[in-house]
Amino acid sequence: MAKARRQTPDARRTRGASPKATRAKRQAPAVPIRERLAAALPGALAGLVAITVVAGVIWLPRVLDQYPIRQVGVDGVTDVRRQQQVQTALASLVRDANYFSVPLEQIYQRARGLSWVSEVSVRRQWPDTVSLDVTEREPVAVWNEAVLVARDGEPFKALKQYDLAGLPRLNGPDQRLEEVMSFYHSMGKLLRDVGLGIERMEVNARLTARLTLDNQMQLVVDRENYVGKLRRFTRLYRGVLSTDSRGVARVDLRYADGIAVTWRDAEADKNA
Template sequence: MASRPLRKPARGAVRKPARKPARARLPKVPLRAVAARLGQALPWLLASVALGMVAVAGMHLPRVLDGYPVQAVKVEGVKDARRQQEVQLALSALVRGENFFSVPLARLHQEVSDLSWVAETEVRRRWPGELILKVQEREPVAIWNDTTLVARDGEPFQALDKYNTDNLPRLSGPALRLAEVMSYYHSMSRILQDVGLGIRAVGVNARLTAELTLDNEIVLVVDRDQYAHKLRRFVQLYRTSLEADQRALVRVDLRYADGMAVTWGDVVAPQNKPDERV
């Protein structure tokens, strides 16, 4: 097959150059979008830096903290060496091996608050190496059934071996009637104070009949019925005649509606009767 002759371009015609393929253009990213992306990445970057710093600090922190030991533990508000020693023993195990920053204040507070004779506790650090412990003690006002102390607010607590109890009145009675016996004791004490008499011991039976031993060894017996009136009658007679009598007053029974029975010591009453109705 014969080849076709190439056509010559017509006169005056201009051949257009072939177009070059256009280069791919990168999309333009707005500046705000760039800033937004940086803003999203920045927290993660900072967090990574912070974690790195924490890791480095964690390696060296124990060595640094060892330079701040607990130098002293001061206990304020504890008045007796026996109670002071109990606090120190309670704290020693928790403070041992700790530094000024790592010592567990919450556990220290709980440990001391759990002591039966402690009413309130406050624990704090004092720079550079002290722990300050402030304690408010329970104040005992009586001994109950020879086994328990009674605080001023009427609450019983176990700490007989931690207090000097020589001057505390001894109360005894049914185990579940402490509140009534304490109320009884306080009321009778106020009445007897008018003539300078104090109560050393009170024994109360199930019917709340009380036997009082006063600080001058006189024994008073009074029942619950109108006991305040009967005690005031005794106080009046004691002030006017009983106190001045030369005989030793041993016992006074106030369980009478219109009088009282008096027992004297040393010299007995007339007719050799140990008891005398007044």
């Protein structure tokens, strides 16, 4: 009798396994398309940016060159000499600039640096213009034949940029400008009440003023109670002096209780 072969447990497990199961290989799970797109997106964006940069470097200058600045418009400047000074001052800043690159801040600083400019605003105006709106200093006098004095009392150098006809000439110690201007405004207001204006005023170190008026009359007045002395003069001028046929040549107001008058006829007699 044949003896049955004893099988080991491993052999039994192998025989009992499904052939299909032993041959099957485990497959990797599929990557969703959304994840694949997300992984590829940074590279695509980097390439697009690179292409854009290269195209910009090549084409942007050509595009901008189609919009050069062709003119500078200046509003608020009333004299051709000052217009020309603005144009000359800004020429180098706009010569090679285009509408997009023109340096507005530098233009503002250079225009504001002109001595006769009080305020200025700057803007672009499509397609080829830079526009400035300028507020000029208003001169009220010439000081020591060297500078102009603005309405606010500030001196500024611009003699060649203004028509000086009609501006009074004021002369005095350089360090006394503020006091001289105070005299000028106070005396001018009193004299205007009788139709007189100041053409020239010379003030010495002791602040004695010698005035030449627009009718060529001369006044001399010291600082001591000068307002009261000028009021005395305007009363006499309105009532007597303006109608006297001899004509007033010079009035000295440096007296406490009176005035000294020199007549034109008397001067003519002396020169005859």
